[in-house]
Every structure is written in structure tokens, then in C-alpha cells.
Amino acid sequence: MMDQQFHLESKDINVWFGERHVLKNVSLQFPINQVTALIGPSGCGKSTFIRTLNRMHELIPSAGLAGAVLLNGEDIYGEAIDPVDVREKIGMVFQKPNPFPTMSIKENVLSGLKLSGRKIDNGAELVETSLRRASIWNEVKDRLGEPALSLSGGQQQRLCIARSLAMGPDVLLMDEPCSALDPGSTRRIEETILELKDSMTIVIVTHNMQQAQRVADQTAFFLSEDGDPGHVVEFGATNDIFHGPIDPRTNEYVNGRFG
Amino acid sequence: MSITPVQRPGKAAPWLNLGPRVRISSLLASTLPALISVGVLIALQADFMAVLITFFLPLQLLAGALAGFFSYGRKGIMDGLLLVTTFFFASFVLVLLVSVIWSVVQSGFAALSPQFIFQNNRYITGKTGLEIGGVGHAILGSVSIVGLTTLVAVPLGVFTAVYLTETRDGARGLIRTLLQAMSGLPSVVAGLFIYSMLIVSGFTTRVGIAGSLALIPLMLPTIARVAEEALRLVPVELRNGALALGAPSYKAFFMVTLPAAQSGIITAVLLGVARVIGETAPLILTTLIANETNVNLFEGGMATLPTYIYNYISLGDQTSLQRAWGAALVLLLFVGVLFLLARVVAGGGVKRSRKKKEK
Amino acid sequence: MSLQSPTIQRVKLRNKPSRTADKVFFGVARAAGYSSIVIVVAILFFLSIRAWPAFEQQGILDFTFGSGWDTTTTPPTLHIGAMLWGSFLIAGIGVAFAIPMAISIAYFIEFLAPKSIAKTATVIIDLLAAIPSVVIGLWGLGVFSPTGAGWAQMINQSLGFIPIFQNESGTFLRSPFIAGIVIAVMIVPIIASITREIFSQMDKEVINGAMALGGTRESILRKVILPTSAGGILGGILLALGRAMGETVAIFFVLNLSYDEVNWLNILEPQGGAIASLILSKFGEATNDEISALLAAGVVLFIFTLIINAVASYIVAKAQPWRKA
Numbered sequence: 001m002m003d004q005q006f007h008l009e010s011k012d013i014n015v016w017f018g019e020r021h022v023l024k025n026v027s028l029q030f031p032i033n034q035v036t037a038l039i040g041p042s043g044c045g046k047s048t049f050i051r052t053l054n055r056m057h058e059l060i061p062s063a064g065l066a067g068a069v070l071l072n073g074e075d076i077y078g079e080a081i082d083p084v085d086v087r088e089k090i091g092m093v094f095q096k097p098n099p100f101p102t103m104s105i106k107e108n109v110l111s112g113l114k115l116s117g118r119k120i121d122n123g124a125e126l127v128e129t130s131l132r133r134a135s136i137w138n139e140v141k142d143r144l145g146e147p148a149l150s151l152s153g154g155q156q157q158r159l160c161i162a163r164s165l166a167m168g169p170d171v172l173l174m175d176e177p178c179s180a181l182d183p184g185s186t187r188r189i190e191e192t193i194l195e196l197k198d199s200m201t202i203v204i205v206t207h208n209m210q211q212a213q214r215v216a217d218q219t220a221f222f223l224s225e226d227g228d229p230g231h232v233v234e235f236g237a238t239n240d241i242f243h244g245p246i247d248p249r250t251n252e253y254v255n256g257r258f259g
Numbered sequence: 260m261s262i263t264p265v266q267r268p269g270k271a272a273p274w275l276n277l278g279p280r281v282r283i284s285s286l287l288a289s290t291l292p293a294l295i296s297v298g299v300l301i302a303l304q305a306d307f308m309a310v311l312i313t314f315f316l317p318l319q320l321l322a323g324a325l326a327g328f329f330s331y332g333r334k335g336i337m338d339g340l341l342l343v344t345t346f347f348f349a350s351f352v353l354v355l356l357v358s359v360i361w362s363v364v365q366s367g368f369a370a371l372s373p374q375f376i377f378q379n380n381r382y383i384t385g386k387t388g389l390e391i392g393g394v395g396h397a398i399l400g401s402v403s404i405v406g407l408t409t410l411v412a413v414p415l416g417v418f419t420a421v422y423l424t425e426t427r428d429g430a431r432g433l434i435r436t437l438l439q440a441m442s443g444l445p446s447v448v449a450g451l452f453i454y455s456m457l458i459v460s461g462f463t464t465r466v467g468i469a470g471s472l473a474l475i476p477l478m479l480p481t482i483a484r485v486a487e488e489a490l491r492l493v494p495v496e497l498r499n500g501a502l503a504l505g506a507p508s509y510k511a512f513f514m515v516t517l518p519a520a521q522s523g524i525i526t527a528v529l530l531g532v533a534r535v536i537g538e539t540a541p542l543i544l545t546t547l548i549a550n551e552t553n554v555n556l557f558e559g560g561m562a563t564l565p566t567y568i569y570n571y572i573s574l575g576d577q578t579s580l581q582r583a584w585g586a587a588l589v590l591l592l593f594v595g596v597l598f599l600l601a602r603v604v605a606g607g608g609v610k611r612s613r614k615k616k617e618k
Numbered sequence: 619m620s621l622q623s624p625t626i627q628r629v630k631l632r633n634k635p636s637r638t639a640d641k642v643f644f645g646v647a648r649a650a651g652y653s654s655i656v657i658v659v660a661i662l663f664f665l666s667i668r669a670w671p672a673f674e675q676q677g678i679l680d681f682t683f684g685s686g687w688d689t690t691t692t693p694p695t696l697h698i699g700a701m702l703w704g705s706f707l708i709a710g711i712g713v714a715f716a717i718p719m720a721i722s723i724a725y726f727i728e729f730l731a732p733k734s735i736a737k738t739a740t741v742i743i744d745l746l747a748a749i750p751s752v753v754i755g756l757w758g759l760g761v762f763s764p765t766g767a768g769w770a771q772m773i774n775q776s777l778g779f780i781p782i783f784q785n786e787s788g789t790f791l792r793s794p795f796i797a798g799i800v801i802a803v804m805i806v807p808i809i810a811s812i813t814r815e816i817f818s819q820m821d822k823e824v825i826n827g828a829m830a831l832g833g834t835r836e837s838i839l840r841k842v843i844l845p846t847s848a849g850g851i852l853g854g855i856l857l858a859l860g861r862a863m864g865e866t867v868a869i870f871f872v873l874n875l876s877y878d879e880v881n882w883l884n885i886l887e888p889q890g891g892a893i894a895s896l897i898l899s900k901f902g903e904a905t906n907d908e909i910s911a912l913l914a915a916g917v918v919l920f921i922f923t924l925i926i927n928a929v930a931s932y933i934v935a936k937a938q939p940w941r942k943a
Contacts, residue, residue: 278823349739352720358757437655446864479653537751
């Protein structure tokens with residue numbers, strides 16, 4: 001491979017919790033405008049890995065890390081880098097929808113700007129575009145002032161996506177965003193992902209094989225066996241991983257034989 | 260590719276590598292204002308508090324804001340201010356606690372001696388010095404009065420907890436509300452209650468038992484609340500297991516639930532005792548203070564540690580105040596031991612139940 | 619075909635105890651539970667009937683809100699308005715001092731400190747809560763009063779142009795200001811432990827969400843943590859206010875009671891009031907009329923603390939519907 005610069009790239013990421021080694025030598029490249037799915041059985045470290053990509057990992061007290069994460073060639077773990085700036089550029093959507101309970105729908109969309117102390121020039125417009133991009137505008141446009149908790153779970157999750165989009169992130173990380181949702185909401189979020197990838201890089205952790213095949217351009221299979229640290233068994237185009245995997249363990253996993 | 264675990268290297272936390280800019284500015288911000296303030300304090304011979312509030316605090320806030328700005332830009336300013344305010348106020352709490360405990364230990368220790376702990380104040384006059392007299396009778400009084408309260412309030416409180424957890428009676432909500440109301444009852448009102456019920460009516464005079472009764476409404480809510488929590492923590496399966504074996508409810512409770520909640524119940528008792536052992540106002544209203552040893556709850560006055568302290572503060576002369584400090588130290592030791600025991604028992608209980616779970 | 623359902627005999631499962639021993643067991647439990655009702659009713663009943671003569675003699679409104687305590691007139695003038703206001707004033711000062719300290723230490727424990735330090739800080743708060751009020755009173759009299767008077771003098775010298783900091787008596791001891799700070803020491807642990815609990819019950823995912831959006835410590839505290847926990851903290855503050863109003867011996871020795879005149883806001887003057895202190899100070903040599911009046915003062919104090927506590931628990935329960943969801 002030539003000295004290609006990827007939009008986001010992890011280099012030899014190793015993670016420890018206390019003395020326990022949980023991720024070993026994870027090097028993945030996330031090209032711009034592509035969706036990358038991280039799959040693997042529970043406890044293989046994929047959620048841990050995605051949290052290293054926007055420096056949420058370090059909030060866990062016993063966490064340790066070695067390696068580098070390059071955003072446009074710059075290490076986000078560099079010593080002059082403020083994690084707050086990193087998180088502004090690399091947005092994250094969590095497993096459980098977590099809108100701010102005290103804020104209205106509209107305030108939730110603008111919450112990121114308020115939290116980072118940015119000026120809001122054209123709030124109404126930004127609210128509308130963000131909610132449109134998260135495909136939830138039509139459902140909420142008449143009740144923007146209502147509390148965010150009045151929405152259903154799926155709507156709350158799309159509101160959380162809109163909230164991240166309002167920040168104008170370069171990368172959007174999604175940690176099992178549909179695991180708490182019904183199939184209808186899941187489908188709508190998948191459509192949203194496909195629309196969004198034209199404007200950003202997306203990394204998604206998922207337990208759902210079909211979902212990975214529907215939305216992802218490339219897929220990484222994580223595995224942790226017998227208490228060994230989690231690692232990437234196979235990484236490549238989604239089609240190859242699901243239809244012509246090289247490693248037998250990948251084959252077993254994607255065909256539902258374990259995990 | 261080998262995937263054997265590798266030992267965590269010494270530097271596995273890149274986020275701790277803050278860079279010289281952050282490190283130098285936070286070092287300066289955390290030391291310079293204090294140093295300058297100490298300098299000013301010495302140079303001007305000014306009042307400590309005045310320098311602290313009018314000089315150190317603004318200077319430290321400024322330094323915090325500047326350090327935040329140099330490290331993280333504009334958004335760091337507010338963070339710097341927040342950290343300075345938080346640490347300032349939080350350490351103030353620490354200073355208060357240290358001040359209270361230190362003064363009690365320092366002044367109390369001067370009065371302390373074996374005779375101070377064992378003697379009563381029978382031969383005390385205005386002129387006797389510290390070498391005669393002590394808190395022996397007050398300790399005995401506290402133990403008797405609080406002991407009787409405990410004897411009544413513990414069964415009452417534990418069974419109230421049983422009522423709240425094991426029955427489906429309709430009045431539970433009301434009783435929880437009343438317990439909460441009782442826990443907010445001003446202690447002086449508890450004293451007035453017994454005074455109006457028993458003493459004004461002429462049933463009894465101001466004797467020990469009146470004091471014991473006055474402490475019950477203060478102790479009951481604490482015991483009931485902590486015991487209820489303890490009983491609630493016993494897994495339902497355990498209880499149901501016993502019931503499924505055909506055991507009657509009372510046996511299931513005494514043989515399964517109560518032993519499982521043992522440490523929680525003991526904690527409840529300890530916290531309940533700690534809650535009332537320092538109560539002063541209700542005892543002043545209901546029990547006459549005596550200088551002699553008396554453990555008869557039904558006749559004659561009786562001193563307790565808190566009323567002893569109150570009494571000698573009221574007298575106000577130097578020796579009396581020293582006696583008060585000494586008694587305060589003894590009382591504080593009592594409370595401290597109860598407090599420690601409660602923590603040990605509660606902590607041990609948690610550990611044990613965790614071990615059980617692991618098995 | 620008719621869809622008429624067959625009448626089903628509803629058999630009620632007996633959840634009532636069948637055996638005598640169980641009956642006794644549950645009977646005892648029920649009796650213990652009901653004892654709370656008995657105690658509270660007895661408190662209200664006996665206090666009220668003994669206090670009634672005073673209410674009748676003085677008039678409920680005059681008694682509660684009027685001022686003056688004079689046994690030489692016939693009938694004696696026994697009014698507690700100045701004491702009632704003083705209780706509120708001192709509790710208010712105490713709460714004002716306690717809030718920043720309590721919230722700071724709660725925030726420090728839950729969001730800043732590493733685990734071991736947080737644990738120590740929690741023990742410190744519990745320890746502070748366990749110190750008996752008479753010991754705090756002794757500390758207030760012997761250690762804090764001179765210092766506090768010095769602070770009061772400094773405030774008076776630098777800010778004396780503001781009416782509430784004026785002082786005409788020239789002495790700064792035994793003022794509502796000093797009593798308020800002593801009370802603050804007593805209630806810091808109450809507010810701090812409630813606030814800490816509310817912080818710890820916050821959905822950590824919501825805070826993670828705020829961090830992932832690029833929130834800073836300060837903006838997350840101001841925009842997410844405080845709004846979400848405001849109701850609970852307010853409830854805790856009210857609870858502490860109720861406790862402060864009922865506090866007796868801690869302030870008895872550091873407060874000068876002025877019965878005849880309400881000291882509205884001159885917090886540095888050595889004139890104050892507190893119902894609980896009034897009861898303690900007049901109880902020793904009270905006439906029969908005064909005894910009744912002191913019991914009536916207890917009733918007023920009890921009613922006010924009940925109201926404050928009720929409002930507090932209502933706020934804690936209702937202010938945060940999302941916490942239950």
C-alpha cells in the first residue's frame with residue numbers, strides 16, 4: 001500500500017483496564033465517506049475500541065492505552081491536543097438514547113453548541129437542517145419546544161444523531177445505536193446512515209449481521225478468545241468478509257455459528 | 260499474529276501527557292497565588308481571613324482563569340474558575356471539620372485524666388479545680404437513659420421495618436410519611452412533648468425515664484429507615500425459598516431474612532444510638548441534672564454527657580469550660596466509636612454478601 | 619353462537635396468615651408500624667392541649683407574629699414573632715453559607731476526585747454530620763465566636779454602608795451572622811450528602827453524551843448536571859432549612875435573644891431570635907403562663923418545620939420525573 005493518508009486511522013491501539021490487556025494491536029483505516037462496521041461477539045472490545053477514537057475511553061479511571069489515532073494525519077492523543085476539541089470533531093451516538101432530560105427537542109439539537117460555548121447565529125435553520133439530516137424533522141417540526149423525553153426511543157436516538165450533526169463533525173461514531181430500538185426505528189436509522197455518509201466518515205459497532213451488510217462499505221471482525229486480548233481477525237470490504245472470509249473463525253461468526 | 264497479552268507499559272496513558280504549556284501554567288497557578296498571599300500576610304501583618312478573602316481568592320481565580328486560557332484557549336477560562344471555586348469551598352469544609360475536632364481534642368485533652376472519667380461531681384463547688392470531679396456519673400447516665408431508649412426503640416423500629424417490608428397493609432404510605440415527619444421533628448419539641456404529656460400532667464417528675472421517652476421519637480425513624488433498607492436488600496428468592504418449603508412467615512423471617520439482614524440491623528441500631536447520644540435539648544427539658552451518680556431512671560435527677568456539657572458551658576467560668584471540653588471529648592469519642600463500628604459492620608456486611616454472590 | 623362468558627367464580631387467594639404464630643408475628647409488626655401514628659398524634663395532641671391556654675390568652679396571630687415577652691403585665695405579653703423571624707433569618711444565613719460549600723464538595727466527590735480521595739471526603743462529611751450539636755455549640759462559643767466577630771467587624775468596616783451590615787451596638791458577638799455560620803457547619807453535611815446522592819443517581823450516559831459533544835467541565839455542570847439535579851438539590855436545601863430551624867443548643871450560646879423587637883435584617887447586631895433557643899432560655903424559671911406559651915412556641919416551630927419538610931419531600935419526589943423513567 002502506498003503512503004495513503006486516511007481520514008481517520010488507528011495505529012497499533014492497545015488497551016488495558018488496570019493490568020488486564022483487552023485490546024491488542026488494532027490498526028484500522030477509515031476512509032472518508034465510507035461506513036465501517038465493527039462486528040464481533042460480546043466482550044471482544046469493539047465498544048472499547050470505538051471509545052478510543054474520540055477520547056471517551058480515558059474517562060474510565062483504570063483505563064490505559066498505547067498507540068495512536070490519526071485524524072487527517074494528526075494524532076488525537078498528541079500532547080498539545082485538547083480532548084474537548086477532538087470530541088467536537090468526532091461525534092458519538094451511544095447504545096442507549098441519551099437526550100438531555102431538562103431540555104426541549106430544539107435545545108437538545110443546539111446543546112452541543114451551547115456546551116462548547118460557540119455562538120449560535122442561525123439557530124432555527126441549524127435545528128431544521130440537523131433534524132432533516134437525521135430524518136426526524138417531519139415528526140417533530142410542530143413540537144420543537146416539547147421536552148425531548150416525550151419522544152419515542154427511536155425518535156430519541158435520531159434526535160441524538162441530529163444533536164451530533166449540529167456540531168458539524170467530520171466523523172460520526174455509533175456504538176450499537178439500534179440495539180435498544182424496534183425494527184422500524186432501526187431501518188430508519190440505517191437509511192439515515194446511508195444518507196449521511198456522503199458528508200462524513202462513519203464507524204458503527206453492531207451485533208446485527210444484516211445491519212452491517214446493509215450499511216457498511218468495510219467491516220472489521222473483532223475476537224477475544226479464552227481471555228486473550230481482543231484483536232482484529234479480519235478487516236476488508238464488507239462483501240468479502242461476509243461472502244468470502246479468509247479466516248475460518250470469521251466464517252463461523254458471520255454465518256451465526258457462535259457469538 | 261500473536262495475541263498473547265502484553266504487560267501494561269509504565270506509560271499507557273497518553274492523556275496524562277499534558278505538554279509543557281499546560282504543566283507549567285497549572286503549576287504556576289497552583290503555587291504562585293498562595294506564595295504571594297503568604298508574603299503579603301507576613302509583610303502587612305494583616306488578618307488571615309481578610310487576606311484569604313480579599314487577596315488570595317481573587318488572585319487565585321485570576322490565576323486559574325489564566326492557566327485555563329493558556330492551556331485550552333477561551334473555553335479553558337471557565338473551567339479554571341470552576342476548579343478554583345470548587346477546591347476553595349471544598350477545602351473550607353475540611354478546615355471547619357479539622358477546626359472542630361482539633362479544638363475538642365486539644366482543649367478536652369487538658370481536662371482528661373482517669374479520675375475525670377470515673378468520678379462524679381459530688382464534691383464540686385465553684386472553687387474546686389479540675390483535679391476533683393469528672394464525668395463518670397454522666398457516662399452512666401447517658402448509658403442508662405439511651406440504653407432504655409434503645410431497648411424500646413429498637414424492637415419498635417425493626418418491627419416497623421418488618422411491617423413496611425413484609426406486609427401489604429394499606430397504611431404503609433401513611434406510616435412512611437409519618438416516619439419522615441418524625442425524622443424532621445426538632446429535638447426540643449420532642450422534649451416539650453414528653454414534658455407536656457407526663458410532667459405537666461403530674462404522672463412523673465423530671466427523671467431519667469422521661470428523658471428516655473423523649474428520645475424515642477428521635478431514634479425511631481433512624482432505626483426504621485436503616486432497618487427497612489437492610490431488609491429490602493435480602494433477596495426475595497431467599498425468603499420465597501423458605502416459604503416454599505412450607506415454613507410459616509414468622510419462621511422464614513427469624514431464620515432466613517433476619518440473619519441475612521443482620522449487619523444492616525446492627526448498623527441501624529448503631530446509627531440510632533449515635534443519633535440520640537448527643538441530644539441535649541430534650542434531656543434538659545425532661546431530666547433534672549444531678550452532680551451525683553444515679554442510675555435509677557424512676558427517681559431523682561441524672562446527668563448525661565450532653566447535658567453535663569450544656570450545664571458547664573452555662574456556668575461559664577474557666578474551670579467549668581474546661582470540664583465542658585473534657586466531656587465533649589469523651590462524647591465525641593463515644594460518637595466516633597459508634598460511627599466507626601457502624602462503618603465496619605456495614606462494610607463487612609457488603610463484603611460478605613459479595614463473596615456469597617461470587618460463589 | 620352466543621359469546622356469553624360463563625360466570626367465573628373469582629377465588630381470592632388467601633394472603634392472610636393462617637397460623638396463630640403468623641398472626642401474632644404480623645400483629646406485632648402492624649402494631650409497631652401503627653406506633654408511629656400513635657406517637658405523632660400524641661405529640662400533636664398533648665402539645666396542643668397544653669399550648670391552648672397560651673393561644674387563647676394571647677390570640678393565635680398575636681402570639682405567633684407579635685413581639686414582646688413581658689410577665690409583669692396582666693395578662694402577660696408572650697409573643698414570639700421576633701423569635702420566629704429570627705429562626706428563619708438564622709436558618710437562611712446558615713443555608714446561604716452552606717450551599718456553596720456543600721455543592722462544591724458534592725461535585726468534587728462525584729466528578730473530580732479519584733476514588734480513594736472521594737471515599738475519604740465522603741467519610742469526612744459523614745463525620746461532620748455525626749458531631750453532636752452541643753459540641754458544635756461549644757466550638758461556636760469557645761473557638762469560632764471571636765474569629766467570627768472579627769470577620770463581622772471587617773465586613774462592617776468595609777461594607778457598613780449597606781444597611782444590613784450596619785452595627786450600632788459596637789459589639790459583634792452573639793449576632794445572627796455568627797449563629798448562622800455555626801448552623802451552616804451543622805447543615806453542610808445534610809445538603810452535601812443529598813446533593814452527592816442526586817449527582818450519583820444521574821444517568822451517566824447523559825453526561826457521556828455531553829462530553830461526546832465537546833462539553834467542558836464547566837459547561838456540563840452548568841447546562842446538564844445542575845439543571846437535571848436542581849429539584850433534588852432544592853429539596854435537600856429545604857430539608858436542611860427545616861433542620862436548621864429546629865436546631866437548639868448549637869446556637870443557644872452564640873446568640874443574643876431580643877424578644878421585644880424584630881431584628882429584620884441587621885445580621886451583625888447582637889440581637890436575634892430563635893424559637894428553640896427561646897424555649898431553652900425561658901424554660902428554667904418559667905411561670906405557668908410562660909410554660910404554656912413555650913409549649914405553644916414548640917407547636918409553631920413543629921408546624922413550620924413540618925410544612926418545610928413536606929414541601930421538601932414533595933419537591934424531591936416530583937421535581938425529576940425522568941429519574942424514575
